Amino acid sequence: MKYFKPILFFLSTLLVLSCSSDDGKISFTLLQLNDVYEISSIQGGKFGGMARVETIHKKLLKENKNTMLVMAGDFLNPSLLGGMKLNGEKIRGKQMIEVMNAMNFDVVAFGNHEFDIPKNDLQNRINDSSFPWISSNVFNRTKDSIKPFYQEINGLQIPIKGSFIKEISDADGTNIKIGFISVCIPSNPKEYVLYTDMFNSIQKEYESIKDKVDVVIGLTHVKIEHDREIARLLPNIPLIMGGHEHDHKNEMVGNVKITKADANAKTAYIHSINFNKKTKETSISSLLKTIDTTIVDDKKVKLVVDKWMEVMNSQISKIVENPYEIIYHTNIPLDGRDTPIRSKQTNLGQLIAESMSYSYNNEVDCSIVNGGSIRIDDQLVGDINSVDAFRVLPFGGAVLKVKMKGSLLNKVLEYGNNAAGSGAYLQRSSIEMNNTLFSINNSTINPSKIYTIAISDYLMKGFDIPFLIPNHPDVISVYTPDLSETSSDIRKGMILYLKSL
16 A cells, blocks of 8 residues: 555556657637628528537537637628617617627728728727737828727727737647738728738738747638639748628638638538647648527527517517518529629619509619618528518618709710719619610600609718719609608518518
8 A cells, every 4th residue: 555655646646747748749729701891691691690609610610629719800890770769869870899708809901891881880889899809901091190900908009900819728738839821902092091012011010920839820701713823922831711792602712711601691611620749730621610500599698689670670670560571582692792782783672663663653764772771781582581682771861753854864864874993883774775875664864855763872872973963954844752662661661572572
C-alpha cells in the first residue's frame, strides 16, 4: 500500500501531461450566413428563420467549442419590418441587431445594403451590436475628414478595422489565431460613405495581418467575379465566405474555396476546418445546410423574433386580413433582385404592373412602376402569401389613373429606359419596345393620342422622372382613388391579382 499513492500520482501526472500535449493540430467550425433580410421564416414558413439557424449554431458549439457564427454582409436592409415605425421612429434594422445579439454572432462584414439607411441610424445599429464589424474599404466621409466607421463601447469610440482576429485553443493546448479580412462592393454610393479600391484594400489588409495570425479567412460582400479575383490575388487564403449574390455557390480558384449561402437563411454553410500549426496546412469540409421545417426553433431567439413579428403583423392587419394566407404558388422564381429589377423587365416587375391594371379592372391602356419601389432584392418561389407582397412593395402607395398625351408617355418611357441600373428604370405591362419605338398592344404610341395609364403615385411626384408631375401640360387628368378602392394601395392590387390567377 505504501507504493500506491506514488504510483497513483505518477499515473495521474502522465494523464495530465498526455492530455495537455500540444499536437499542433486543431479543428474549428464556421457557420456562414449572408444576405439575410428576414428574421422569421419565409415561403409560408418552409425555409429560413433565424431561430432555426440558432438551433444549428448551438448544436455545432456542443460538438466543437471553437465554432464561429459569421455574416457576410447585407442584413440591416431591405426588409418590410425595417421600413415600419415603432413609437414614431422607423425600425431600420433594430429587429435584426436584436436577433443577432441573441445569437451571439462572432463577426460581421458590411454589405452594400447597410448603407441604405441614414448615417445616424447606421451608427446606432453598430453601437447596439454586441459583435464586431469589419471592412477594409468603407470609410465614414464628412465635410472635414475621412475616418473609419466606429463602434461605441462603454462610451469609447472604437474604430472599425479591416480585419478581426480570433484566438482559439483546444483541449490538448494547441493555440492558433484566425484572421478575418473583408471588403464591400462599392455599389451603393452615399454622401457619408467613401469606398476605396476593393482589391488594393483587401490585399493591404492581408499583408498587415498575415504575420500576426496562423490562418487568414475572407469574409466578403462582392460579386462572385470579384471574389475570384481576390482568390487570385491572395492564393494562400484557404476560404472566402462571400455574400451579395443570393444563390448558393461553392467553387475553387486554385487552392481557394469560395462559398455563398442562399439569401434569407434558406441555407447556411457549415465549414469544418482542420489546421496543422506545424505544417500550416488547412483542410476544409463544407456542408450547405438547408434551413427548413425539419429544424426546430431555438426558444430564446424565437422570443425575440416573435416580439418583432407582432409589431409587423399588427401593422399589416390594418390593410389586409389573413396576412399569412397563401395567395399564389409558383415553381418559376419571380425575380425581384435589385440588379435585374432596375435594368430589365422581369417576371415579378411585369406581374406587379399587371396587378396595377387589374386594380382598375384592366380599363387602362398600360401600367408602369419604378423599379426602385420593388425592394425585396430576392426571388419569390413556391407558396406566396400577403406578407410577401408587403416585402416586395414595403412603401405601398396608391395606384393613380392618369390620362396623358402619347408624346409625354414616349418621353417617360425613354427616360426610364435610359435610367437602366437605377431605381428610375420602369417595370411595365402592355408596353413593348421595338428598336427605339414603344408600342401598346402592338400599335406604336401615337404622340397626339391620349392614353390612360395606371401609374404608381411615387412616379407622379417627379422624384425619379423630374418632368413627370401632375401639372405637366401634357397630363390631361389624374385620378386618385379613395381608401375603399383596391387601387388605394399597390399591395392590395397585387394580392387580389395573384388570388385571381
